[in-house]
Amino acid sequence: MRREDIINRLAAIEKELKKRRADDRLGTYNKGAKKHKKQIAFHKCKKRNRWVFGGNRSGKTECGAVECVWILRGIHPYRKNRKNTFGWAVSLSQQVQRDVAQAKILNYLPKSWIEDITMLSGRRDSPAGGVIDQIKIKNVFGGISTLGFKSCDQGREKFQGSSLDFVWFDEEPPRDIYEECLMRVMDRKGDIFGTMTPLKGKTFIYDEIYLNAKNNPEIWYEFINWEDNPFLDKKEIKLLERSLDKSVLDARKFGRFSAGAGLVYPEFDEAVHVIEPFSVPGEWQDTVSIDPGLNNPLSAHWYCVDWDGNIYVVAEHFASGKDIDFHARAIKEISRKLNWKTDCKGRVSALIDSAANQRTLSSVKSVSELFYERGINVNSNVNKDIFAGISRVKSFLKQSNGEANLYIFSNCVNMIREFKGYFWAAGDAPVKRDDHCMDELRYYIMTRPKPVERCVSASPVLKDKLRRIKKRLRR
DSSP: HHHHHHHHHHHHHHHHHHHHHHHTTGGGGOSSSOOOOHHHHHHHHOOSSEEEEOTTSSSSHHHHHHHHHHHHHOSSSSSOOOOHHHHHHEEEEEHHIIIIIHHHHHTTTTTGGGGEEEEEEEEEEEEEEEEEEEEEEEOOTEEEEEEEEEEEEGGGGGGOSSOOEEEEESSOOOOOHHHHHHHTTTTTTTTEEEEEOTOOOHHHIIIITOOOOOOOOTEEEEEGGGGGOSSOOOOHHHHHHHHHOOHHEEEEEEEOOOOOBBSSSSTTOOOHHHOOOOOOOGGGEEEEEOOOOOSSSEEEEEEEEEETSOEEEEEEESSSOOOOHHHHHHHHHHHHHTTTTOTTTSSSEEEOGGGGOOOTTTTTSSSSHHHHHEEEEEEEEOOOOOOHHHHHHHHHHSSSTTOOOEEEEEEEEHHHHHHHHHHHOOOBOOSSSSSSHHHHHHHHHTTTOOOOOOOOOOOOHHHHHHHHHHHHHOO
């Protein structure tokens, strides 16, 4: 073969390889030296209601598109695969569908996998330029899977009737459409997953997904920001940061929710302050703090302080619509399980809101007296200064050196939820809503808890245990 023919042949091979690489973007997704770890965490999660809250260009939409293609093709690497799956990709409008979700799906879908395309507008042989109604995809198990495209501007009625294996929300849908889609996946025990930048503030997604994840075992979420995307150039990140106003940077860079005057405790970071429970040394035990409520929730938490002055919130009782007998029994039972210290008469000591001393017309005894009769020795001498208390809590969340002094066990789900939903109102007062845990935390912090006296005779085993605890907290 002549040299010229060899060169032409090599050029033809290279052209074919480039074409195949372009057709196999799915095969190179999240492979190689660079890996988007939070995308992988999303795909590996087995929960049925998953959300990625991400800034613009953080890689969140890629998650949803690839997840759809994997499910439809029957090649999901982390889930049980099936044939003949049926799902929806839901966008805010048909134009957004065409430009974002539809474009991403087509980017990861080789033409050889497409059995048929139904168009709402445009040409089947050039679907990227039009609006797709449905794509039929060849499943590796021999079936045909279907992806339907929906837009929220069609209205709720267009989302009725079908039984689905999954729904992907590209950006946040209206509540009525979200609820309708929950009904669509019920029959097949299907999945809901969403990828969004939370630009609308405290919507129902904030309440039902972000705040409720700890209470619902089927809900999972992850925040993705620009720094998490290994494929986004650092220079481009700096350029984007300079071009955005600080008021929208939280949402567009970090994918964070924001509203009104902002969070009371923006210093709170689940990755830092929420830790898994461990066996706390008995000498660290300090006291219980209670914000009383009968119709409203009663919140009680158990607080410990270590030798370095770090505070640990280790247990929680939170219930509404219950009487004093119920709450007293619950507090004593939790204390028993924790082997919590008591006084010489076997009473559990606790701080409580001074309002508990008030007697109403319907009762000759105060809440404090009723608790005392039931074995809870409450102390109502608490400092209720809101602004000073918030300032002190902030100092424990983040010291001047950037380190934390306050850690919450992950089983204290209501305190964690309130931290994330505690917002300022007008002036220097927070919104008076869902603040029961925040109030009794403040009562406790304002007692200025002191480090426990160091045990000089600690055994080698205890010393090693505490060393490992400290190491775990620093991760």
